[in-house]
Amino acid sequence: MSAKHEEDGVWLYCSNSAIRRAARQLGQLYEDAMGDTGLKGTQFSLMSQIAYSDGPTLKTLAEAMVMDLSALGHTLKPLIRDGLVELEPDEKDKRVKRVRLTAQGVAKQREMTARWQVAQDRFDATFGKEKSQELRRVMSLISSPEFARTFSKGDEDQASKA
Amino acid sequence: MSAKHEEDGVWLYCSNSAIRRAARQLGQLYEDAMGDTGLKGTQFSLMSQIAYSDGPTLKTLAEAMVMDLSALGHTLKPLIRDGLVELEPDEKDKRVKRVRLTAQGVAKQREMTARWQVAQDRFDATFGKEKSQELRRVMSLISSPEFARTFSKGDEDQASKA
DNA sequence: GGAATTTACTGGTATATGCCACTAAATATG
C-alpha cells in the first residue's frame, strides 16, 4: 500500500471489500433498471426464492439465502405488513413456520419479474452472457456450505485449481 | 423456474441475488476469521480505504467505495464516536470535509490488518490465489463508472468478450 | 454584483443484516 492513484483502492487487495462494493453497485444498477416498483431488489429476490421454493420454513429459507435467521425475520416484516407474504405455523412441528406468498404477493412477484428481466438482460449485454452465468456459478460456489467449511478449517485449497 | 431441488435457487439465475448472497457469506467468513476486533469488516474496509487514500473528502470517498454519500456519513458515525476517524473542514472550500484516521484509528487499522491477512490467506487458499485476484479484478470492473454507464444505456456489450 | 443553480453535507426515515438473549416446542437421556 503506497501509491494513491485514482481507480485504486482496497478493493483491489481485499476480496471481501471487492465483492461488497460490487454488490452495492450492482444493486443500484438493477434497482434503477427495474424502475420504481415499490419494492427493493432484495425484497424481490426474497419473494422470488419463496416462490421458487416449496413452502420453505424460515430456517430453510434463511439457509438457502445464506442469511441469519433473525435477519430474514426482520426482512420479511415489511413484506408481511404489506400483505405480500404470510407465515403459517407448521402442523407437525409447532416451532416451525412456513413462508409463502399471498395471492397479491404472487401477482407482484410476477409483475416485477418482467422488469427484472430488463435489468438482467442489460447485465448480460454489458458483462457478457457467458461470463454472467459463470459469475453466478462462482458466486454460488463461494456461498456454498462446502466452501465455508473449507475456508473455516483454514486448510489448503480443494476448490481451486488455478 | 420449475424443479425445486436443494442447492438450487434464484441466485443461479439472478446475478444481483448471486452477488449479494456471496457478499453475505464472504462477509461472515472474513468476520469469523478475523475474530473479535470490536469492529465490523465493513468498518475495517472503510478505515483501510481512508488510510490508503490521501485525505479524501466525504464525496470522493463515497465515490471510491461506491456508496451513497449519506450512507457513508452514517457509517462513519460510530467510528467518529469511538475516536477512530475524524472529519476536518477543508480550508479552501468550506462545504467540503476531509476524512482521516486518528492516531488511535491508525493503530487499530494496523492491528486489524494482521487479522485480515489471515482471512484473506484462507480465501486465497480455498478459492485459489490466481482466481482470487481475477475475482477482484472482475468485481472492480463491475463497480466501475464505465460499467455503470454502459449498463444504464442498455447498450450492447463493450466490456465483454466471452 | 445579485439571483439562479449546483455542489457537499446533514438528518430523518426505511430497509438490510447480524448478534444476543429469551421462549416455546421437540428430542434425547437417565
Place this chain on the structure above:
DNA sequence: CATATTTAGTGGCATATACCAGTAAATTCC
C-alpha cells in the same frame, strides 16, 4: 416420565446502506 439439551422463532439493539428534504457554500449567468 421428568429433566437436560437442542431447535426454531421473536424481539431488541447496532451497524449497513439508500432516498429524500433541507442547508450552506461555491459557481454560473445575466
